[in-house]
Amino acid sequence: MKSRSDASNLSNQFLIAMPGMVDSSFAGSVIYVCEHSARGALGLVINRPTDIVLKDLFERIELPLQQPELAAQTVYYGGPVQTERGFVLHDPTERSYASTLQVAGGLQMTTSKDVLEQISADEGPRRFFVALGYSGWSAGQLEEEIAHNGWLTVEADSRVVFEIAAEQRFDAAMSLMGIDPLSLSSTAGHA
Numbered sequence: 001m002k003s004r005s006d007a008s009n010l011s012n013q014f015l016i017a018m019p020g021m022v023d024s025s026f027a028g029s030v031i032y033v034c035e036h037s038a039r040g041a042l043g044l045v046i047n048r049p050t051d052i053v054l055k056d057l058f059e060r061i062e063l064p065l066q067q068p069e070l071a072a073q074t075v076y077y078g079g080p081v082q083t084e085r086g087f088v089l090h091d092p093t094e095r096s097y098a099s100t101l102q103v104a105g106g107l108q109m110t111t112s113k114d115v116l117e118q119i120s121a122d123e124g125p126r127r128f129f130v131a132l133g134y135s136g137w138s139a140g141q142l143e144e145e146i147a148h149n150g151w152l153t154v155e156a157d158s159r160v161v162f163e164i165a166a167e168q169r170f171d172a173a174m175s176l177m178g179i180d181p182l183s184l185s186s187t188a189g190h191a
Contacts, residue, residue, distance in 0.1 A: 012155065015153055016151060016177075030173045044129075088130050
């Protein structure tokens with residue numbers, strides 16, 4: 001996987017929080033960037049499990065969960081914005097949902113309840129990740145944070161989202177860059 005040093009389009013990239021990250025909402029986090037444009041950016045933290053599981057979430061929205069193996073699947077904290085709202089990051093599907101964002105070269109993010117209805121009926125995406133809330137940046141804000149050594153960026157690998165345990169996702173994202181997390185410094189270098 002290649003690393004991108006320019007911040008022209010960070011869609012389908014991981015943002016990896018640097019040790020000096022002062023915002024406690026993002027310290028130690030890995031974020032999958034779903035959308036990045038001149039208007040700003042939107043992503044989901046992929047390594048912050050909550051104490052909510054799918055069974056609890058489906059009960060809250062009054063949907064049956066017919067697959068017992070999914071009942072204990074963790075729901076994640078996606079970020080500090082709209083934490084009462086669900087976001088489903090999933091493999092691309094042929095099925096269209098009411099509100100799906102196709103991430104260029106990557107996954108899909110759906111915010112409409114119909115994806116959960118399909119999951120409930122065992123007809124949804126094969127691999128999916130459910131989060132409450134999202135991470136958002138206004139125009140130029142993310143680029144400024146990157147310039148001030150707040151984030152590293154690397155092309156995303158869906159295996160990190162779907163196949164790696166939450167507590168190992170930070171190290172797995174760092175390894176995509178060939179970096180040992182212990183070698184990071186919280187201060188930026190100046191030439």
